[in-house]
Amino acid sequence: MSIDHIGCCGAYCRTCKPFNxxxxxxxxxxxxxxxxxxxxxxxxxxxxCIGKGYTTCADCPEIGSCPMINEFYGKNGYKYGKYRQATEFIRENGYEEFLKIAENWTNAHGKYK
Ligand code: SF4
Ligand code: SF4
Structure with missing residues (x-):
């Protein structure tokens, strides 16, 4: 598991089926x-995100007013809300705590304790 496996939007590639x-x-x-x-x-x-030198959009101070990511998170579909949740979790708890939880997932998103 590694921070490099966290997608810019909060998807977790390491446990994502297409990646695997x-x-x-x-x-x-x-x-x-x-x-x-x-x-x-x-x-x-x-x-x-990569152009601005961030690890993920969770690092971006403009995330609250960013139309691009907020439109993405607002799309129809369960996964988009889960990616938002991942980003919010990272903003509150940091990458290390996120990785501890995400390593047990079987998809690009999953449950939190
Ligand atoms: S949708 Fe998310 S995981 Fe996929 S390329 Fe864009 S930022 Fe990365
Ligand atoms: S401006 Fe939007 S897409 Fe760009 S890094 Fe910030 S949150 Fe991500």
């Missing part, structure tokens, strides 16, 4: 090594 079956490279992995080019990334939240 090899159909997704993960949100943030490979950009620091030059293996992937952030300019080519489709997800604009990721482009913004």
């Amino acid at each position: 079956t090899g159909s997704c490279k993960g949100c943030r992995l490979g950009y620091d090594t030059g293996e992937r080019d952030i300019i080519k990334a489709k997800c604009q939240m990721k482009v913004c």
